[in-house]
Amino acid sequence: MFAISAARISFDDPLSGLEAGERPDPAPREGWTTVRVRAAALNHHDLWSLRGVALSEDRLPMVLGGDAAGIDEDGNEVIVHGVVREPSEPGRSPRFSLLSEIHDGTLAEKVLVPRANLVPKPPELSFEEAACLPTAWLTAYSMLFGKADLRPGSTVLVQGAGGGVSAALVAMAARVGHRVYVTSRSEEKRARALGLGAHAALPSGERLPEKVDVVFDSVGQATWRHSLHSLKPGGAVVTCGATSGDAPSAELARVFFLQLRVLGSTMGTKEELVALTEMCVRTGLRPVIDRVLPLGDAREAFRALAAGEQFGKIVLVP
Structure with a gap:
């Protein structure tokens, strides 16, 4: 599959570590499912990953991205909640990560996510709009x-x-x-x-x-x-x-x-994502999208984000 990855880490020149190319398709995993990505949105978290914040050298290459909307293995239109609960020892507080920190992210044609992280995408929202929410x-x-x-x-x-x-x-x-x-x-x-x-x-x-x-x-x-x-x-x-x-x-x-x-405040729960989605449907409120680019133009998207040129969200479409 085609994907956008962090191949190297540089705090001062984060875009130098950005790499576009073929990566292996996600391998099946119990309790997880593959989503065919229809739209993914950029976040500053992606730039921080390229700087090595919450992403270490030993995890490279790592597919970037935490936001996506797409189609699951059963043909359902879904939104991906990008907060993953990690295994923890009994009696310890739960540990969480964001997609692209430990597990490959959403800037790809496919992404593997826990089934519990999927939220139904209402037909009133486009894939591009839905990808801006998580x-x-x-x-x-x-x-x-x-x-x-x-x-x-x-x-x-x-x-x-x-x-x-x-x-x-x-x-x-x-x-x-x-x-x-x-x-x-x-x-x-x-x-x-x-x-x-x-x-x-x-x-x-x-x-x-x-x-x-x-x-x-x-x-x-x-x-x-x-x-x-x-x-x-x-x-x-x-x-x-x-x-x-x-x-x-x-x-x-x-x-x-x-x-x-x-x-x-950091991110939000799956329940809050469901409520946010319903709010958008009921009120007509929609995410502000600055631009939609092909996934292959990710470097330009990252450049614009790093320069602060955007107003609202930058969306990439495989």
């Missing part, structure tokens, strides 16, 4: 509805318009009635965020016209101070990533004086 949109859904503890009509800030998680947060938060502020260095991305329903879009680091209940931050070091200073007393930062680095000043004095909360 990582970025699921992460945003879990942050917004599982971690933030918001009431209808709350005020929120989304740091960094344009990324898959950020676009999903803006779209969903606006749809359920929150007042949404968003930041970006790009005037074009700020305008597109307004089109998704944001109340206002400001340049990165600019002071907001009001304090907010919750800040959603996937940027990290570059936005952390602004996130803390944008909160009301008792407010919360919900963080799911650190694309600009993860060593900012913690500003602990501000955190404890204002009784702020810092909440971490």
Whole structure:
């Protein structure tokens, strides 16, 4: 089968390790099934894999990708939940990995996944739309509805318009009635965020016209101070990533004086993916897709992701 793999690791030049070519078809495994991939979406996790984060040299070559929608062995249209429960010793906490960390990922014509990880794809969603849900949109859904503890009509800030998680947060938060502020260095991305329903879009680091209940931050070091200073007393930062680095000043004095909360969020459960899928069907909400490219053009897709050119998701089609 044709696949996109990490063949080498380079933190400073991640795309140098990207390799396109033939790989063996998945070997049958009890409790697992092969999905013929119809669409797969890129995530920053794929770039971090090429940098060696959560992927070690001894596992190379590794097929990249954690998001996919396709057709299972029984002919059903499905969405792949990319969080895999790993075997653990009795009495130990469960261990989890994402596809492409231990098991080959979704940027291929076929992917082997646990049967329990499949979610029915509703006919209302295209394969391309469905492929955007399992990582970025699921992460945003879990942050917004599982971690933030918001009431209808709350005020929120989304740091960094344009990324898959950020676009999903803006779209969903606006749809359920929150007042949404968003930041970006790009005037074009700020305008597109307004089109998704944001109340206002400001340049990165600019002071907001009001304090907010919750800040959603996937940027990290570059936005952390602004996130803390944008909160009301008792407010919360919900963080799911650190694309600009993860060593900012913690500003602990501000955190404890204002009784702020810092909440971490990673991915989401299969049950949340089912609920997210149903939400999209019932409301008409759809993932924002920046571009759809053939799987063979993966290098261009990775280049655009690394450069931050996209607004929403980049989708690859075998």
